Amino acid sequence: MLSLFHRAQQYEEKVAIATPDGQFTYAQLLVHSAQVATLLLAGRIDLQEERVAFLVPAGFDYVVTQWGIWRSGGIAVPLCVTHPYPELAYVMAQSGATILVAHPQFAAMARSLAEGHPCRVILTSDWQASDWQADATARSIASLPNLTLDRRALILYTSGTTGKPKGVVSTHGNLEAQVTSLVSAWGWTEDDRILHVLPLHHIHGIVNVLTCALWSGALCYMLPKFDAELVWQHLCSGGITLFMAVPTIYTKLITAWEKCDRAEQERRREGCRAIRLMVSGSAALPVPILEQWQHITGHFLLERYGMTEIGMALSNPLQGDRQAGSVGKPLPQVQVRLVDEQGQAVPPGVPGEIQVQGPGVFLEYWQNPTATAKVFRDRWFCTGDLAVVEDDRYRILGRISVDIIKTGGYKVSALEIEEVLLTHPQVQECAVVGVPDPEWGERVCAALVLRSDTTVNLTHLAMNLEPSLNLETLRSWAKERIAPYKVPTRLIILESLPRNVMGKLTKPAIVQLFGYSRS
Numbered sequence: 001m002l003s004l005f006h007r008a009q010q011y012e013e014k015v016a017i018a019t020p021d022g023q024f025t026y027a028q029l030l031v032h033s034a035q036v037a038t039l040l041l042a043g044r045i046d047l048q049e050e051r052v053a054f055l056v057p058a059g060f061d062y063v064v065t066q067w068g069i070w071r072s073g074g075i076a077v078p079l080c081v082t083h084p085y086p087e088l089a090y091v092m093a094q095s096g097a098t099i100l101v102a103h104p105q106f107a108a109m110a111r112s113l114a115e116g117h118p119c120r121v122i123l124t125s126d127w128q129a130s131d132w133q134a135d136a137t138a139r140s141i142a143s144l145p146n147l148t149l150d151r152r153a154l155i156l157y158t159s160g161t162t163g164k165p166k167g168v169v170s171t172h173g174n175l176e177a178q179v180t181s182l183v184s185a186w187g188w189t190e191d192d193r194i195l196h197v198l199p200l201h202h203i204h205g206i207v208n209v210l211t212c213a214l215w216s217g218a219l220c221y222m223l224p225k226f227d228a229e230l231v232w233q234h235l236c237s238g239g240i241t242l243f244m245a246v247p248t249i250y251t252k253l254i255t256a257w258e259k260c261d262r263a264e265q266e267r268r269r270e271g272c273r274a275i276r277l278m279v280s281g282s283a284a285l286p287v288p289i290l291e292q293w294q295h296i297t298g299h300f301l302l303e304r305y306g307m308t309e310i311g312m313a314l315s316n317p318l319q320g321d322r323q324a325g326s327v328g329k330p331l332p333q334v335q336v337r338l339v340d341e342q343g344q345a346v347p348p349g350v351p352g353e354i355q356v357q358g359p360g361v362f363l364e365y366w367q368n369p370t371a372t373a374k375v376f377r378d379r380w381f382c383t384g385d386l387a388v389v390e391d392d393r394y395r396i397l398g399r400i401s402v403d404i405i406k407t408g409g410y411k412v413s414a415l416e417i418e419e420v421l422l423t424h425p426q427v428q429e430c431a432v433v434g435v436p437d438p439e440w441g442e443r444v445c446a447a448l449v450l451r452s453d454t455t456v457n458l459t460h461l462a463m464n465l466e467p468s469l470n471l472e473t474l475r476s477w478a479k480e481r482i483a484p485y486k487v488p489t490r491l492i493i494l495e496s497l498p499r500n501v502m503g504k505l506t507k508p509a510i511v512q513l514f515g516y517s518r519s
């Protein structure tokens, strides 16, 4: 993101980040990120792609940390602020982070993480306590390394069909390509003001919203967390020109709007007029949601398709005809093709796997050459998603693997959740499936076979557990081990799991047991 910092100099006086706590200009962002880079360097001249993990909530500190890591030559590894210890510890260890930057509210967690994985811990309060608001003198800022576009910049952890989450490594060049593609396609300008409500350990929030805004000299208003009423107040304030979210967020906003009286509904509709573009992505946008949103706000949502590994690939147009249920055409700098099981390109009207090429496509899975080799064929990245071209536009049909679940825009692996549930002393067998749901896209649901009483009772005594397993006890047990959005929200207990003659789990049959059948 080399040009990002040069470009920021053009906008020095403008507000870059606004939060409920205050406003921060591009000049402040440049100075303070240079100070953070200096702190991280601690006398060295270049971090040389050391991994710097950071556990910082949305706000100016987050951005300053991210820029500071980049400017000191490190690789940024954002940690999710709602993840429990085991998930964070996994990322620290897998990425081999040497430094952990944490907001003081996560100081205890940071200390525990550093006990399990020795590293230098820096609290954001450390630099605030120094001369955070004072004018930085040239003396206090080290000379920063010259970066090249081929250097690794970011590792984002994403779930796949097998094993634990993999670290998707993007270079500065990959990120620049992803950002410039979107900035041109969606007509970003320095006059834009975007409301940011998305997680900051995921590509959607980091690239599409935050970095596109800062690349353009625009203003990014960051809310610490999603709150439907607060979001509505901002959306209809007249001060926002852009909004991007996942379908679940639009569903929650519709629900909140429906609870208002007529006058308030009208006020919100009117307020949304100042917005020039509203985007949906990271999961399929149900057509009824798109239609309701259009009815409520007058905005026909622009749906796009992308992935952590490739950035954004397909998009409906900014100008011209958007189509419900379609994700449009390839974005600038992106090549897309659909292939059959033999790897042959399929003609329009025939479904095929989406494969992508372009400068935005990631470099590698961190320290996992086998997994990296598996997802590239003839230099095309294989997405594992199925689509069809109709009327020259792409329509997403779903995923090839049933073991990938998209819930609330998060990609989760059924197998990873199963592995964790199997460590519960009462669980003998389990199958996790995604069951279609109007609010979440899919819900994480678990079918379990419990151990026989004798074993269970003994284990219970030893582990001090409740004798009976139900959704509530399973959820509270799982919340300490996996991210909140991976924790099953529905549970059935079976005598045995449905399997085919080869003994393989038949997951569609399990989805049916939750009362849903794919017709």
Ligand code: AMP
Pocket: 158, 203, 280, 281, 282, 283, 284, 285, 303, 304, 305, 306, 307, 308, 309, 327, 383, 385, 396, 398, 399, 406, 409, 410, 411
């Ligand atoms: P992530 O890497 O977490 O952004 O997840 C990427 C996955 O989200 C893709 O491989 C798709 O399965 C899904 N996805 C993203 N955008 C869309 C969309 N507009 N419609 C359907 N699925 C989508």
